[in-house]
Amino acid sequence: MKLSEAIRLGSRIRPQVFNSFAGWIGKSDAEGRIQIGTCAFGAAAEAIGIPIYDILGKSKVMPALLRAAFPEYDRFAADIVRLNDANHWSREAIADWVDQKSVEWEIWCAGSIHDGKDSRNVDS
Numbered sequence: 001m002k003l004s005e006a007i008r009l010g011s012r013i014r015p016q017v018f019n020s021f022a023g024w025i026g027k028s029d030a031e032g033r034i035q036i037g038t039c040a041f042g043a044a045a046e047a048i049g050i051p052i053y054d055i056l057g058k059s060k061v062m063p064a065l066l067r068a069a070f071p072e073y074d075r076f077a078a079d080i081v082r083l084n085d086a087n088h089w090s091r092e093a094i095a096d097w098v099d100q101k102s103v104e105w106e107i108w109c110a111g112s113i114h115d116g117k118d119s120r121n122v123d124s
Contacts, residue, residue: 004096006044006070009047010091021042021056036056041066041084045066083097
């Protein structure tokens, strides 16, 4: 599963939170229970089967788990955190952004190797 797909799927499970992989939010559900929300990465983690209570309790190991599941994690992590926490983009908008940047990255990588030379290296 691609990172963008996991973010979209996970965003359907629970509300969005900011500045945390997952956290309690002040709204109650129909039965009066306090809800738990997830950020973009928390949503992705839940979508691939990491239980919400593991996401709540393991914020220090979450990057390693996400890195193992999604090869594009390192390329986009800082931007996704900024878009979620500082810019308050919806997780669906973040997933669209990841899709766009993934395509741009693939095109750049495909075009950067030409005639056996790496055109990304401007010194050669």
